[in-house]
Amino acid sequence: MKTTQKNTSACASGTESVIERIFFHHRPLVILLMLAATLFFGYQASSIKPEASFEKMIPASHPYIANYLEHKDDLAGLGNAIRISVEHTQGDIFDKDFQETLQQVHDEVFYVPGVNRASLMSIWASGVRWSEVTEQGLTGGPVIADTYDGSPQELEKLKTNILKSGRIGSLVANDFKSAIIYAPLLDFNPDTGEPIDYQQFSSQLEELIRDKYESDSVKIHITGFAKVVGDLIDGASQVAVFFAIALAITFVLLLLYSRCLRSSIVPLLCSVIAVIWQLGLLKTLGYGLDPYSMLVPFLVFAIGVSHGVQIINAIGHESAKGANKELAARLAFRALYIPGIIALISDGVGFATLMVIDIAVIKDLAAAASIGVAVIILTNLILLPILMSYAGVSQKSVKKQQHVEEHGKHPIWNLLSSFTQRPQATLVILFAFALVGLGVYQSQDLKVGDLDAGAPELRPDSRYNLDNAFINENYSTSTDIFVIMVQTAKDQCSNYHTLDVVDQLQWRLKQLPGVQSASSMVNVAKQAMTGYNEGNVKWSALNRNQALLNQASITAPRGSFNADCSLMPVFVYLNDHKAETLAAVVDETEAFAAKYNNDALTIKMAAGNAGIEAATNIVIEKAQYEMLIWVYSVVGFLCLITFRSIRTVACILLPLALTSLLCQALMARLGIGVKVATLPVIALGVGIGVDYGIYIYSKLETYLKSGMNLRDAYFNTLKTTGKAVAFTGLTLGIGVGTWFWSPIKFQADMGILLTFMFVWNMVGALVFLPALASFLIKRQPVSSESEPQAIKQFDTAETQANKEAKVSHA
Template sequence: METKPRRLVSRLGEAFIEKTLFGRRAIIVSLFLLTTLWLGFQAVQIKPDASFEKMIPTFHPYIENFLAHKDELKGLGNAVRVVVENPNGEIYTTDFLDTLKQIHEEVFYIPGVDRTAMLSIWSASVRWTEVTEDGFAGGPVIPDTYDGSAVSIEQLRANVLKSGKVGTLVANNFKSAIIYAPLMEFDPDTGEALDYKLFSDRLEKRIRDKYQSDKVIIHITGFAKVVGDLIDGVTQVALFFAIAVVFSLLMLVFYTRCLRSTLIILSCSIMAVVWQLGILHSMGLGLDPYSMLVPFLVFAIGVSHSVQIFNGIVHEVAKGADGLTASRNAFRTLYVPGLTALISDGIGFATLMVIEIGVIQELALTASIGVAVIILTNLILLPILISYSGVSPRAIKKLVDEEEGHSHPFWHFMANFTQRRRAAIVLLVGAGLFVVGFTQSGDLKIGDLDPGAPELRPDSRYNLDNQFITENYSTSTDILVVMVKTTADQCSAYETLDTLDSLQWQLEGVPGVQSTYSLVNFTKIALSGMNEGSLKWNALNRNQQLLNAASVQAPPGSFNSNCSLAPLIVFLNDHKASTLTEVTGEIERFAAENGTDELQFLLAAGSAGIEAATNKVIETAQYKMLAWVYGVVFILCWLSFRSLRTVICILLPLSLTSLLCQTLMAQIGIGVKVATLPVIALGVGIGVDYGIYIYSKMQGYLDQGLGLEEAYFNTLKTTGKAVGFTGITLAIGVGTWTFSPIKFQADMGILLTFMFIWNMVGALTLLPALAAFLHRRPKTA
């Protein structure tokens, strides 16, 4: 700190760059205008984008196992459940059954549904079985002879009971029935990836809107419906964006006292968003529900840097410079810290690429593109435009009044933090907060902490639909699938079934497990049925011929075509991280003790299995991500200032904010998951700007020979004031997200608001307090 910083880009020659840019202002403005028109045309064509495989860590062993056997596990991956309820009684009425059939056929013909694996009581593959004097008897639950008469309905009632589908396809109270529809990853009509927004809209229009009445109530759950509801809700981000623009306009006019400069600032920041969206569409990408919030952050970062540039220009004009000279001088002064801060932002966001989940990697790419664009639109174009427009006399008068005024009690109070006695108090408070954060952040949980879809509000229609299924059916929607792999024709071998039976017995004693089902269950029932229904025979028999005869009648999905894979389905109470960790841990221990080359227990498929894999990736990735983002920021700050003391002053306030953010998450019940993991990296990336701008300005005054306290006082009146303004403005802007119907957006609003405020407070208080002890120059009066 005691030496003048040798900045990262000084070799590029600020004077040369400034001369090149401002010497060709008209050409540059024309190029920006043409580029904006072209990218604007691209931006208006961008569409919401979502993919099942983008939401999951495809490189995790669990997911690799699932994808390798996906074709053999039809119905155990991405699927929707359409529940048809009779609010006035049971399902056994002619009108209701006719309606259920019509809905079944509607779902059957929706593009994207895997029709071969679709299930309901109207499916021919859903059968009943019973033991008679002559042996086994059975057939479709709804036979070809069904005619809606009272007799056929009574026969249907009996068939449902014999089928064993009560609690799975028919509610325990017989008042509703499920249509289970597995999905393909592509739309057969177009050959392109399945459009979840379109699929969700089709479910609404062709099912809920068409059939729901006072006699029929429709409930729909599944990944596709979650994504559709998210996209419907997240489109409200446009409303929040509009609110942010209007609020920023009002705040900037109040701060700058210059309407034309305010409009230029907003125009350049909106231009950055337009360029970002246009570039994404040109690359063939869209906006998924998680990256839809990034354009607002790009706008916020643009406004933040623009305020610093405007501040510098007004100061130059107040010294007597004309508009062009003031813009050139401000650009030369702020080019290095601004570029350093933006590069730190961009690379910090890019570190999210280490998390091998598609939506997070696309979010990282989207944010990095946005920050790169800000370098052009706000760091270069903004001062050029203001060099044409100039600043209003009111803005200059406001600055002169503030600068020449002798009464700055608040700034004097803040400048006192550079005095070692008061700095010690600040550092003690910071140390206390660090201890509190360190002890409390240990309660931070990985994964979802709420039932249903935690991305949506608990009272959302989707979560109410999911609650209905949980309350009325024996099997939950949280399914974990173990793939039991053998050599060909050995899935029904006694050793295989006996080992699988042992695993089921162990799992059913694990807290959080509702029930289990596999080929073992059917084989035991079949053996009992083959022996007059005797319960004594409801067990595995060592006679392999009997086992083969029993298992061969198992329903589709119990094993694959060459009997080398038999799925074990585990129904869970919920998909909380603690439940998944305990269940997968038990399975892994069992597999290690009992697995062989010929008999393997592979994790995992099903919604809960995918969630378990995602949690494991996030648990490891959160620390890797933090190490990368802080490592990158450390290196860039050190290359810019060549002073370890300076880097400490900038990074310690950021690290305290990150720790306190984790504490906040733990206390208000927000888990670390796909939606919240990027928040800390985004907060660090934006927050580092405050420290870089403040320290750069303070170092400039120190280089002029001022003492630390006086240098910081002058910094507060200029850059510090702008940091306080942008911190509060951005915090209020993202604070509006807390009113979103999308819970993860509301969670991100809470966390980003917290980080914006605390990063600002840390840069204005903790940074000078650290400098008081690390700075070696004597302080002047």
């Protein structure tokens, strides 16, 4: 044991590390530099603003999206668009005053920056026409005639034109009580040349349309990606409120934990500085904050608090043993900076593995999280102990710590340390196996994609989802459109063979559950054939006479084919965009395309909001397990090179893996799908949870090397590091638990999942890790009679180390 005591003393008080000398010998300069950096990054962060991009939300390299982008110019309006439904609450749309309002709304939308004016559609658009077959031949004209003056005769004529136009259910409601203005959007604001600011665009729609024209007799309903993002950004502004609530809760709990005001303020201050640096660096590097990465600053704050509590706990422990302010801070830094850096590197690299998901918004989130973790190394592992070397721990806190360590009872620590014994550890591991079975069973129901109609990111009773429900209930063509592209040679899109294949495709798709209808040039050709034959429905079919088909195709509305008739879109209108609905359409179309694709005709997917979401679901389904493999591989490798033991890696990672599995089961149970908003949660949970295991095992290893047996080593670990882990897990869980009341549903979902992962990662580190260690870690050859002596010698060595460190420091 003399050798052990000598090594312990040398480890604690010997030659200072180079890193420690650099920072603690120049404390004023370090503080001054970090203050300057905080002021600079604070200035940069003050100008960061929420932003969003339609193309950042989609997997740009997926074949479906590549097809859409290739033909984007020919499919104007089939990607990013808004729908504005103007409802007459006191009658139908054939009212002079209502039509004046509808015209004014159409004109107002026309001049909103970012609207693709050439593709704007409503019954007031000149390109929306009616047609019919008369004795004189084909005739037609705009739905709103040049002679329209609001008179009863003209209103009756308008009704007739609408009936002839075939726009009932798309631009006019089935009950004639509302009409839609369909506005495709550009990728940029033509006035500024900058990408569309969706928050500003959404605000303009509210101010120029809803607030201006909504009245007792007129009600406005607005849907579309731009409106969803605008509402998310507006709601996300409340993230600051929840951040403040979490800050207050953490401060109160930290004050109760440490019984020292200074020890409560300093770690919170350093964690807030980390957030400021993160936001400032994001702005400096050209990043913004989209709605899905707005929660990352809180995660950075949470990770900062987690590491800060460990340092404060270590400083209190050293102060209770008689070290002065500076020495206590130095000893805490010396003991924790290596496991702290390893834990933070594991966090950062783990977050960076999200880069494997080819969706720009997730890559941005990964960059934001990795940057945040990197700055914590400076703010919480270096700045925090330096500040505490001046502030110190209050005498009240020191006396409490001394009393607890000398006379305190530890029934909880005694219970947890008993899990290192084989009988209790066996029960814990059997319980873990039962949880694995439950997790596997429940997670079988886990779905990829949205599981609710409307915008699942928002509450079901949000204004957007109510607007979306109104449009789906009153129009035949839903807001969920899946577009299939049929490509042919030039001038061959109206070829009989092409139309016949598309007709068969439409019929097969319409048999699928969740599909409302399907339409294309085929429908126009059949309608024209009926018209050419005195309206006899027997002729509602494709005529093999190519000349007649070509003539019929001329009457097809804009958007039914491209300029050189080499591309024909097939519009599939869905009840919703749930994962199973989209998967059914994709599977049916792929099977059909495999049979009918040839050199003359190619069936491609996919455009429309539902088509783009189908591609996103495919990418996420593939990426979710690839991401987990990368996360656990990288974290496991870093733990391996740190502890140089496969057994140790298993002790740290297996509890995390159990938490990940149970999180998937919880998502399935709560009806939360794996999608852009929720996919990163599991990786973030692993990144934060690994900190607990690294800190606990690092301290446990120190006691084991001193000669203690596993139970006593773990008991002493719990009194220091374990106590901080338990406090951190519960505190952060309570903090994010407040998100449940957020108006943004995806934030509430993330709050539930992160609370679960914070708490379960803490339980895994405190309960499952020691149980695994009892089987995997080699036992020390110290008899039960000599264990108290080992503890006593270790305490004596540690006290002697402090004394020597004081002399060395002086």
